[in-house]
Amino acid sequence: MNYFAHLVLSQPTLESTVGNLLGDFARGIDLSVLDPAVLAGLNNHRAVDRFTDSYIRATGIKQCFSPDRRRFAGIALDVYFDHLLMNHWQVFDPRKLDHVIAEFYARMERGQALMPGSEMRRITSRMITDDWFGSYRDIDSVAEALDRIAMRIRFPNQFGNIIEDIRRHEDIILELFIDFFPQLKAHVSSLALETGL
Secondary structure (H helix, E strand, O other): OOHHHHHHOOOOOHHHHHHHHHOOOOOOOOHHHOOHHHHHHHHHHHHHHHHHHHHHHHHOHHHHOOOOOHHHHHHHHHHHHHHHHHHOHHHHOOOOHHHHHHHHHHHHHHOHHHOOOHHHHHHHHHHHHOOHHHHOOOHHHHHHHHHHHHHHOOOOOOOOOOHHHHHHOHHHHHHHHHHHHHHHHHHHHHHOOOOOO
16 A cells, blocks of 8 residues: 555554654664654554555456566555545545545644654655645556656666556456455454554
8 A cells, every 4th residue: 555545544643644654764764762653653554565465466466467567566556556545535434535635734744753764754745745645536647656666666677657557457456446445444453553552
């Protein structure tokens, strides 16, 4: 899952918001100095990633991707799943999506002081300023985000234009996502990694 889904699966606190985003910025961070609630959020993030990776392997969804792009399918699906979650929001949550996004941005902004490392603060500030979550509702913005990720890969690859594989199999991927996301929510709830803090 990508940033938006991680926040959907977090608790409505600054510490949980920071911790659930930290999974993508934790390399090189001294985890022993983190607030316990931030660390619990990080552990929640990691549990979400493990469950998602396991589901992707079990369903064989990577077969929807051409062989030269298949190794990057998990990355592409993480971003695309945010798109699907936003575009099918009312299936999963009765709250207004725009209000939820605004709430996440407000917590991200207020949580800057809790964020370890300047890279996390820089990227989350850009998310807010450039309205990443709002842009992920549009498939062309998702394609651009995936192409930017492809450019950051430091070795020759075929990740660019991976959106073509997604578009070719969007009905299959949507059906899997509609089945998957409630299972993920139930899994996170059963783990209760952030309760009681």
